[in-house]
Amino acid sequence: KNxxxxxxxxxxxxxxxxxxxxxxxTVSPFSNLRWYKQDTGRGPVSLTIMTFSENTKSNGRYTAxxxxxxxxxxxxxTASQLSDSAxxxxxxxxxxxxxxxxxxxxxxxxxVTL
Amino acid sequence: NAGVTQTPKFQVLKTGQSMTLQCAxxxxxxxxYWYRQDPGMGLRLIYYSASEGTTxxxxxxxxxxxxxxNKREFSLRLESAAPSQTSVYFCASSEGPYNEQFxxxxxxxxxx
Numbered sequence: 551k552n553x554x555x556x557x558x559x560x561x562x563x564x565x566x567x568x569x570x571x572x573x574x575x576t577v578s579p580f581s582n583l584r585w586y587k588q589d590t591g592r593g594p595v596s597l598t599i600m601t602f603s604e605n606t607k608s609n610g611r612y613t614a615x616x617x618x619x620x621x622x623x624x625x626x627x628t629a630s631q632l633s634d635s636a637x638x639x640x641x642x643x644x645x646x647x648x649x650x651x652x653x654x655x656x657x658x659x660x661x662v663t664l
Numbered sequence: 665n666a667g668v669t670q671t672p673k674f675q676v677l678k679t680g681q682s683m684t685l686q687c688a689x690x691x692x693x694x695x696x697y698w699y700r701q702d703p704g705m706g707l708r709l710i711y712y713s714a715s716e717g718t719t720x721x722x723x724x725x726x727x728x729x730x731x732x733x734n735k736r737e738f739s740l741r742l743e744s745a746a747p748s749q750t751s752v753y754f755c756a757s758s759e760g761p762y763n764e765q766f767x768x769x770x771x772x773x774x775x776x
């Protein structure tokens with residue numbers, strides 16, 4: 551069964567600190583891996599999209615890495631800010647015939663405090 | 665650009681009632697999607713429309729119907745609501761099936 555597992559489930563860090571969120575997946579055949587940020591009460595917003603040939607991709611203070619061999623991805627947040635408090639969702643795209651099928655992780659809830 | 669808009673934002677229904685959730689996008693995207701998000705679970709695809717004039721079932725289609733009214737609009741209908749359909753519903757759109765998906769703000773539905 552295609553699955554996406556994220557860890558930790560939740561995380562609390564002090565403002566200004568760095569953190570790394572993990573994502574393991576078993577989706578195959580794999581098309582791409584996406585990280586989304588979801589603020590409370592809002593829809594998810596895309597942070598990065600990586601194909602299997604990409605090892606790393608950055609979007610400001612967010613850097614995603616991908617190891618397609620071990621089927622692991624991480625999202626590193628540098629110099630965290632209060633506005634980074636949100637759920638971060640790892641999403642893996644299954645390569646299908648006419649449309650992609652996305653498998654969503656349950657997310658890591660990050661809280662950044664003073 | 666408003667992006668993806670959804671109406672209503674909140675809705676309370678009684679078991680057996682029907683309603684339609686509306687979704688519109690102004691990005692000229694070809695593909696549109698309906699998801700539901702439940703506590704402790706990842707978003708799950710209900711139905712999608714790869715292009716205008718086509719619709720297909722996703723992972724959890726039972727109890728729902730959809731209409732791709734035109735390129736901009738994709739509606740989700742609950743014919744006879746059940747408490748198990750209490751959830752937050754998100755509409756999304758993308759240029760094509762493999763492109764980045766843009767999500768709407770969601771509709772929080774409670775079925776009593």
